[in-house]
Amino acid sequence: xxxxxxxxxxxxxxxxxxxxxxxxxxxxxxxxxxxxxxxxxxxxxxxxxxxxxxxxxxxxxxxxxxxxxxxxxxxxxxxxxxxxxxxxxxxxxxxxxxxxxxxxxxxxxxxxxxxxxxxxxxxxxxxxxxxxxxxxxxxxxxxxxxxxxxxxxxxxxxxxxxxxxxxxxxxxxxxxxxxxxxxxxxxxxxxxxxxxxxxxxxxxxxxxxxxxxxxxxxxxxxxxxxxxxxxxxxxxxxxxxxxxxxxxxxxxxxxxxxxxxxxxxxxxxxxxxxxxxxxxxxxxxxxxxxxxxxxxxxxxxxxxxxxxxxxxxxxxxx
Numbered sequence: 001x002x003x004x005x006x007x008x009x010x011x012x013x014x015x016x017x018x019x020x021x022x023x024x025x026x027x028x029x030x031x032x033x034x035x036x037x038x039x040x041x042x043x044x045x046x047x048x049x050x051x052x053x054x055x056x057x058x059x060x061x062x063x064x065x066x067x068x069x070x071x072x073x074x075x076x077x078x079x080x081x082x083x084x085x086x087x088x089x090x091x092x093x094x095x096x097x098x099x100x101x102x103x104x105x106x107x108x109x110x111x112x113x114x115x116x117x118x119x120x121x122x123x124x125x126x127x128x129x130x131x132x133x134x135x136x137x138x139x140x141x142x143x144x145x146x147x148x149x150x151x152x153x154x155x156x157x158x159x160x161x162x163x164x165x166x167x168x169x170x171x172x173x174x175x176x177x178x179x180x181x182x183x184x185x186x187x188x189x190x191x192x193x194x195x196x197x198x199x200x201x202x203x204x205x206x207x208x209x210x211x212x213x214x215x216x217x218x219x220x221x222x223x224x225x226x227x228x229x230x231x232x233x234x235x236x237x238x239x240x241x242x243x244x245x246x247x248x249x250x251x252x253x254x255x256x257x258x259x260x261x262x263x264x265x266x267x268x269x270x271x272x273x274x275x276x277x278x279x280x281x282x283x284x285x286x287x288x289x290x291x292x293x294x295x296x297x298x299x300x301x302x303x304x305x306x307x308x309x310x311x312x313x314x315x316x317x318x
Contacts, residue, residue: 009098012161013060014112015109015131016092017081017194019065019163021222027313028096029059030104035212051145053212056106056133056152058094062115064171065125066271071315074129075114077221079302079311085206085215086110091136097159105153107143107198110216114201117272117315119263120194134213142211146183161267174266178227180277181260184236188264190235191227191290195263195266197272199313216243221312224276225261226281226297253280256303265286273302 011028013020022028034081035053040046050184062074074087087110094109109131109247133145176195180186183185200223203216229237241249244258256289261277262270278301 005225007100009100009102010161011099012097012163013049013058013094014097015094016068016169018073019130020065020070021163021166023061023063026061029057030096030106031059033057033260048124054145056149057112057211058096058106058109058129058131058133061128062126063166064123064126064173065166066125066317067170068317071317072283074111074112074126075199075313077114077218078199078315080201080218080221081219082219083204085217086112086132086203089137089140089214093136094127094131094133095159098159098176099155099159099161101159101161103157103159105155106131106133107149107151107153109133112216114199116199117197118194119191119196119265119271121173121175123173123194125172132216134215135211142214144211156289167229172265175273176263177263178225178229178289179262179264181239181262183259185232186236186240189232190230193228194228195225195227197225197263197313219292223274223313224280224297224298225263225272225277225300226295228291228295229293232293232296234284234293237279237282237293241282254280254299255304258298258301261300269318270316273311273316275303275312275314276297277308286308 006236013028035048037052039050061103067116079273087108096104112132113130115129116285118125177188179188179191201221202219205213206215208214242275255276258278259278261274263272264270277298280299281297284292285294286292300312302312
């Protein structure tokens with residue numbers, strides 16, 4: 001056994017023209033997802049496995065920097081074409097550059113899980129990102145299993161760990177406020193423990209006999225923005241819910257009760273906009289250690305104008 005056989009190698013992710021280090025205390029994980037088809041024979045039981053599907057999941061909690069260019073890559077499905085595949089005709093590789101000059105290159109990757117956003121002055125802004133890596137293409141044709149490097153290439157040289165764009169000032173940690181446009185007193189509202197945005201996306205898979213998983217198509221998109229508001233009374237929360245009193249009715253439109261929601265940083269930039277935010281959660285607590293007005297949450301809905309659907313959410317950073 002040699003000591004050099006035990007490798008601890010920090011890395012840098014390069015994907016879709018952006019560069020990310022992983023947050024301190026976290027790793028860039030590259031995990032093989034191998035699906036097997038069992039083969040059984042009566043009287044002999046399970047005698048074999050046949051390779052059914054192979055892909056990689058790359059997960060990273062980014063270092064905390066956020067720019068418009070980074071936001072466009074990390075949250076690509078805020079205004080999707082429903083039914084569109086997340087893998088296009090041109091491969092977008094993902095490369096992990098080790099600080100020992102190693103280089104792992106995944107031939108074709110796409111965002112599978114968009115990160116949460118944490119709006120809190122003592123938390124970095126960006127949560128965990130997951131990329132899905134499938135087989136690459138040549139002249140628009142998906143490469144077969146038998147093609148060398150169709151899925152991943154591992155090299156001991158060629159990696160560049162240094163990122164010339166990195167600055168400590170680029171890591172964003174600041175106060176944020178929320179404005180629910182035109183709704184009661186919800187203007188520049190602060191939150192007890194910050195805000196958390198949880199984007200959601202569902203897919204439909206294209207599975208082809210000769211290749212396996214060929215693509216994922218967008219089925220639906222959404223998101224939930226939640227936090228404990230400061231200064232909003234029980235009455236103001238109830239008025240915004242519109243679940244009782246004049247105008248309240250079973251079957252009421254959530255979009256009709258919703259309005260645009262914006263989250264603005266202390267730097268004056270808007271970091272998140274919901275096309276329409278519908279208040280869908282309210283919690284009251286009575287106790288010594290709990291705030292009476294507890295967590296509320298907005299679900300994002302899109303605007304519809306002349307039959308054209310708008311974005312569910314945007315991350316403009318402007």
